[in-house]
Amino acid sequence: MEIGIDSFAAILPDPVTGQVPSATGRMAELIEEVELADRVGLEVFGIGEHHRGEFLDSAPTMILAAAAARTRQIKLTSAVTVLSAADPVRVFQEFATLDLISKGRAEIVVGRGSFVEAFPLFGFDTRDYDDLFAEKLDLLLALQESTNVTWEGRFRAPLRGQGVYPRPHTHHLPIWVGVGGTPQSFARAGALGLPLMVAIIGGGFDRFRPLVDLYREAGRRAGHDLKVLKIGIHAMGFVGETDAAARDAFFPGWAHLTASIGRERGWSPPTRQQFDAMAGPEGAFLVGDPSTVAAKMLQASDKLGGVSRITFQMSTAALDTTAMRRSIELLGNEVAPLVRGAQPTS
Incomplete structure (x- = not known):
């Protein structure tokens, strides 16, 4: 199992003073977080894409390229690229360039996006x-296969065999499909034989098992080897010295963002009781001390029939820089060995 971190580059006001930190300082801290994740042996770091004031990740490949120059081994990916509102040619060029800078460590997770701000912003x-x-994914996959593509669709100008450059360091850029809870999305990823990244930000892991089974069955019916039908989980997560310390560090930022988004979507204000339930044994938050988090990761994998990757969305705790860095250290130095030691070697 690959273990990593996803960040939305959240920039949050201090819960006591209400003061918002500088964007420049927050960005510097984020690059340092990627460097630390690389040093402690985590396998992947993802940067999201949002076009809102709470986040600094509207240009994720820029952040990933900066991180590529200061890291050596960690894979660098989007989490997710909002492909529906992007030009697949430009997406391919940006990630191919990132792959050259990182010497083959670039990946893409594409999705439709859970926020809609990008749609009117880009017309x-x-x-x-x-x-x-669907259309843009078709073009992106074609660009992965060939330098000169002939293609036509509804939403962009056709390609008539023009060359698309640069080509990546690797022959194929790994392209994952990021999904929420829509059966059609799971089935499409399976039919295409693409690895799946499942965002599980509420409820329990077991409620996604029917959708994961749908993905695997769609892939089998399309003739894909089950070995290529990899499952990843993106979940809220944070590691502390104790369960209580981890929850206390993560809750304020999570509550602030959840309340802010909830006001737009008509949700009830989040409570500490709800949060503690999600961080408990049956909830989908990977928040706790190293042994608690490792056990819950293994439980999640078992409930979904085996997963290849789990990434922690922990950037809502970014206000406490010390706790954030310690969480990354604990994830790499203590959680990862516990998980890997519990898994079969073949």
Whole structure:
């Protein structure tokens, strides 16, 4: 199992003073977090894409390229690229360039996006939400296979064999599909034989098992080897010296962002009781001390029939820089060995 971190480059006000830290300082801290993750042996670091004031990740490949120059081994990926509102040619060029800078460590997780701000910002209609994604994924996969592509669709100018450069360091850029809870999305990824990244930000892991089974069955029916149908989990997570310390460090930022987004979507304000339930044995938050988190990761993998990757969305704790860095150290130095030691070697 690969273990890593996803960040949305959250920039949060101090819960006591309300003061927002500088964007420049927060960005510097984020690059240092990627460097630390690399040093402690984590396998992957992802940067999200949002176009909102709470986050600094509207240009994720820029952040990933800066991190590539200061790391040696860790894979660098999006989490996710909002492909529906992007030009697949430009996405391919940016990640191919990142792959050259990182000497083969670039990956892409593409998705439709859980926020809709990118659609009007770049001139797209949310009524075309799924059609945009399906068409653009088709083009992105074609660009992965060939330098000169002949292609035509509804939403961008056709390609008539023009060369798309640069080509990546690796022959194929790994492309994952990021999904939430839509059966169609799981089935599509399986039919295409693409690895799946499942965002599990609420409920329990077991409720996603029917959707994961749908993905695997769609892949089998399409003739894909089950070995290529990899499952990844993106989950809220944070590691502390104790369960209580981890929860106390993570809760304030999580509550602030959840409340902010909830006001837009008509959700009830989040409570500490709800948070503690999600961090408990049956919830999907990987928050606790190293042994608690490792056990829960193994439980999640078992419930989903085996997973290849788990990434922690821990950037809501970014206000406490010391706790954030310690969480990364604990994840790499203590959680990862516990998980790997419990898994079969073949």
